[in-house]
Each structure stands twice: as C-alpha cells, then as structure tokens.
Amino acid sequence: MRKSSFKDIFLCLFIVFLFFAFAEIGLRFVKFGVNKFGGYFRFGCFQWAADKYKVPIERQDPCLFWRCQEGNIFRGKEYPLVKSENTFRVICLGDSTTQGYMMQPMVIAYDQTYPYYLEKILKNHSPSVNFEVINAGCGGYSSFQGVQYLKIELLRLNPDLLIVWFGQNDLRSAIMYRDAQQRMLNNKLQQLESFFNRSRFYQFYRQALFYISSLFSKDKRRVSPEEFYNNLKEMQMLAQSRGARVIFITPVSKLNSRIVSLEDEGLADYLKAFYDLRKEDAAVLDLASFFKQKAEGAKYFFDYCHPNPEGNRLIAESIYSALVDNRILQRGKSEISKN
Numbered sequence: 476m477r478k479s480s481f482k483d484i485f486l487c488l489f490i491v492f493l494f495f496a497f498a499e500i501g502l503r504f505v506k507f508g509v510n511k512f513g514g515y516f517r518f519g520c521f522q523w524a525a526d527k528y529k530v531p532i533e534r535q536d537p538c539l540f541w542r543c544q545e546g547n548i549f550r551g552k553e554y555p556l557v558k559s560e561n562t563f564r565v566i567c568l569g570d571s572t573t574q575g576y577m578m579q580p581m582v583i584a585y586d587q588t589y590p591y592y593l594e595k596i597l598k599n600h601s602p603s604v605n606f607e608v609i610n611a612g613c614g615g616y617s618s619f620q621g622v623q624y625l626k627i628e629l630l631r632l633n634p635d636l637l638i639v640w641f642g643q644n645d646l647r648s649a650i651m652y653r654d655a656q657q658r659m660l661n662n663k664l665q666q667l668e669s670f671f672n673r674s675r676f677y678q679f680y681r682q683a684l685f686y687i688s689s690l691f692s693k694d695k696r697r698v699s700p701e702e703f704y705n706n707l708k709e710m711q712m713l714a715q716s717r718g719a720r721v722i723f724i725t726p727v728s729k730l731n732s733r734i735v736s737l738e739d740e741g742l743a744d745y746l747k748a749f750y751d752l753r754k755e756d757a758a759v760l761d762l763a764s765f766f767k768q769k770a771e772g773a774k775y776f777f778d779y780c781h782p783n784p785e786g787n788r789l790i791a792e793s794i795y796s797a798l799v800d801n802r803i804l805q806r807g808k809s810e811i812s813k814n
Contacts, residue, residue: 543613573612592791642726736763
C-alpha cells in the first residue's frame, strides 16, 4: 500500500510538472510575455517601462510610489528650507499639468510652466515682496499621492499659499489595485517577483488574473470620488493648520477640439468634490469654464489635458485673478493677506 501511495503521489507530481513544463514551452513558442500585468506599483503612466506599467525599482518610494526627480525635489529653482523674512511662499502641488509635460515632442521648459509665469505676475504686483513659487508637480500623481507628498516634504517649507490641481490621474483605471491599496514589497519579495517574472506561465497567470479582476471592476479607478474629496479636504486642513491659504483648480480636458469639464465627460461625481468644497467656503478655480469662454480655447492644449506655454500663461493669470477675488491679494495694491 505504501509503495502504491508513493507511486500515486509521484505520478501526480510528475503530471503537474509536465503540465507546467509544456505550458511554459508553449507560451515561449508563441512568444507570449510582451505585456505583463498585475502586482503592486503598476500604473498606466509607466507603460514605457521595461516591465510594462511597473514603476522602475530605482524610482520606487514606499509612501509616494515613485519620486519625480533624482536629487532636487522640485523642478526649476531651488529655495532654502527656511523661509526668509518678507517672503510669500507659494507651493503649486499637482501632476504633469503643473510640472509641465516632459515627454517628446511636447516638452514644456521650466520657464513655460504656470508656476513660473505666476511668480513673474506676483512680483510685478508687489515688487517689495519676495515671492517664491515652488513647482511641486509630478507627472502621474493622484490626489492620494498629493496628500502624502504634502505631509512628507512640503509642509516643512511653511507655505503661505497652496495651489492644488489634481484629478486627471485620480480618475484613470487602476491596474489591479487602487492607490489606497498599494503596498511596497521588501527587497526579498521583489527579488522573488523578479525571479517568477522570468516564467512565461507566471506572466500568463498574472495577466489572466488582471483580466478577470477587470471584468468585475470595470469602474475601478485609481482614486474613487469619495476618496478624491477626502484627499482634497485633508490637503486643505493640513495647509490651514500651518496658516496657509488654499486654492483648488478643477481638471479641464480637450475632446475633439473643444474644451470639456468633468461633467461633460460623465464624471460629475468627481466634480461634486469641488462643489462641496466651495460650499464649505474653499476657493475653487473652474478652469473648464475659464477656457470655454476663450475663443478656440482648445488651442491652448497640447493634448487632452496638458496646456501649452500660452495655456500655462493664461492659467497663471486666472490664478492671479482668483487670488484677488478671494482677497488674498488686492488688485492695484501691494498688500497681501495671509489670514
């Protein structure tokens, strides 16, 4: 009986081995494995990565998912950590629309971003004040990452004004996991994942798992509408706890050569977050309405959401008007309200 049982177990294991071996050979024969899905730290903005959609290991961050730039945290000027006297410090927090699109052929130079234009406008408004406008935008970031970024890096800079512009990445489809569900793998687990990723069968398994998951979660976005509101609200509360004023900017898109809002795109549940914030006396700049009022407003965008240099200049001017409307600045006067 024992010999028979041993033979049966051995036979079962051998059959399983043959199954995996033939599956691996077959998948390699048909050259499967070009696209690999599933797992943590996979985002649509990393479709160019060697391991498709996977954040490269050298850029991974346990809290922010990825760091935007090596060395210098921000794009453009470097400012001291300690704010000097007579300085009004503005932090522009957002995604690639703030950072300035940096993918060929639509590369925006630092001096073509809206934070750069805004600093020039503010200095013209009050030449006696030392304005510092920090570009804290990072391509691909969602509002979830924005909250973490604010906590980890930005609050210690003691801003007087925080400009928040998120939304385009929040509503993108999640790959397996929403932003709030992501978790960092330790080095050993990353090495184990890399080892298994050499197998075409493992890649097939991960892709099948991703496909099945997508069938049951067609509307699963990186950040849900409820999370979006909560993230914006948390950023507001964090900034106000340090005495900073906050202005929110609504997402704007170009579709078929016309400007559209979130509501036009059937995403009113995300736009509701801004309505609710406005009811709570938050300052909100509606960029979609602003560009709809412009003749040929779509011409100020490279693609569906990234403004070109002229578009960024207009955005800076609209932010300046919002600062005046919300009595943070007084038009024609050099006074600045920090309360």
